[in-house]
Amino acid sequence: MTAPASLRHQLEHGLTALNLSLDDAVIEQLLAYQALLQRWNASYNLTAIRDPAEQISRHILDSLTILPHVRGQRLADIGTGPGLPGLILAIAAPGREVVLVDSNGKKVRFLREAIRSLGLQGVRAIQSRVEQVEGEFDCITARAFASLADMLGWGGHLLAPDGLWLAMKGRHPDDELEAMPAGFELRRSIPLQVPGVEGERHLLEIARRPSPEC
Structure with a gap:
C-alpha cells in the first residue's frame, strides 16, 4: 500500500530538519511500519496516538x-x-543485532509481524520482563519506560562494561539523576528537538562508572 503523499512529505521534511539522510528504501520501510501500526492499532490498542x-x-x-x-x-x-x-x-540503520524487549504479548506479536513483513534481518522480539533477559549489549535504549533507578536496577546487568545506555526523557529529570544507582554515571545530557513536536525532550547518555584503581 502506498503511503499518502502528505505523510511522506512530513517524514522527509522531518529527516531534513534532523540532518538525517536515509535511502528511499528505508523511507518506504518507515512508512510501511506506520501503516502496519495503524492497522494493528485499530484492534489491539498498541498506542494512544491514533492520528497518522x-x-x-x-x-x-x-x-x-x-x-x-x-x-x-x-x-x-x-x-x-x-x-x-x-x-x-x-x-x-540495518546491520546490527537488535533485541526488542517487552512484557506485553500483543505488542510482541505486532513486533514479530513487523519484523517479518518488513524483511528485517538480525532483529528479534522477546516477551519478557527486563530483569529476566540475558546477554550483554553495546547499547541499550529506553523511551518513556521507567525511572532511571528502576530501568537501571532492572536492566543494568545487560549493559556491556564499555557500553552506553540511551535514556529518552521529556523534561530534564534532575530528581531521577540524584537517585541513580551506584555503579552508573551520567556522561551527557543532550536536548532534543523533534520536528513537529512541542515540549522538552532530553537524551541521557549513561555508562558504567569506572572501578577505582587498586
Whole structure:
C-alpha cells in the first residue's frame, strides 16, 4: 500500500530538519511500519496516538532523534512497546543485532509481524520482563519506560562494561539523576528537538562508572 503523499512529505521534511539522510528504501520501510501500526492499532490498542501524522512525528521522528548517538553492534531496546525506538533504529540503520524487549504479548506479536513483513534481518522480539533477559549489549535504549533507578536496577546487568545506555526523557529529570544507582554515571545530557513536536525532550547518555584503581 502506498503511503499518502502528505505523510511522506512530513517524514522527509522531518529527516531534513534532523540532518538525517536515509535511502528511499528505508523511507518506504518507515512508512510501511506506520501503516502496519495503524492497522494493528485499530484492534489491539498498541498506542494512544491514533492520528497518522502524529505517529510520524511522535513515534518515528522522535525515535530517529537519537540515531546519531547509537553505537556498537548489539542493541537492546527495553520496554519497546510497538518498537520505539528500537525497531525504528533497526530500520534506519540495518546491520546490527537488535533485541526488542517487552512484557506485553500483543505488542510482541505486532513486533514479530513487523519484523517479518518488513524483511528485517538480525532483529528479534522477546516477551519478557527486563530483569529476566540475558546477554550483554553495546547499547541499550529506553523511551518513556521507567525511572532511571528502576530501568537501571532492572536492566543494568545487560549493559556491556564499555557500553552506553540511551535514556529518552521529556523534561530534564534532575530528581531521577540524584537517585541513580551506584555503579552508573551520567556522561551527557543532550536536548532534543523533534520536528513537529512541542515540549522538552532530553537524551541521557549513561555508562558504567569506572572501578577505582587498586
